[in-house]
Structure formats: C-alpha cells, structure tokens
Amino acid sequence: MICVDLDLMLAKRKMTLTELSQAVNVSLPNLSILKTGKAKAIRFSTLSAICEALDCQPGDILRYEGDDEHDAD
16 A cells, blocks of 8 residues: 655645645645545656655655555465
C-alpha cells in the first residue's frame, strides 16, 4: 500500500494545505484527498509541482508500506 506523508512535509516546511494549493494550482479538496490517503492516483505533473513547492523528492511524501495480509503468507 502506498502511504502519503504530505502532512509531515507540510509541517516541516511550515506551509498550510491552502498555501500549497495556491502554489501548485490544485484545488484544496483534491489536495485534501491526497493528504488523507484517499486518493487512488496522482498525476506526475501534480507530484512534480508539489515536490517543487515543498523543495522535496517524491519519496519524501510517498512511501510503500507492506500489506499485513500478504506478509503473513
């Protein structure tokens, strides 16, 4: 499962979701869906814009976490 750590990076950069929304020209509801981990996909152009605005790498906001159900096998 891919986990989104956007809230952690926002805190490190002392930036609000509203400020990020304005910086990357993505709606606040869409960023909120991403931040809460409910997003099913993200465009590379959006990911690139977020990384540029937060001065980070994609791996700073996205990480893979093993699925416990499959780990038991």
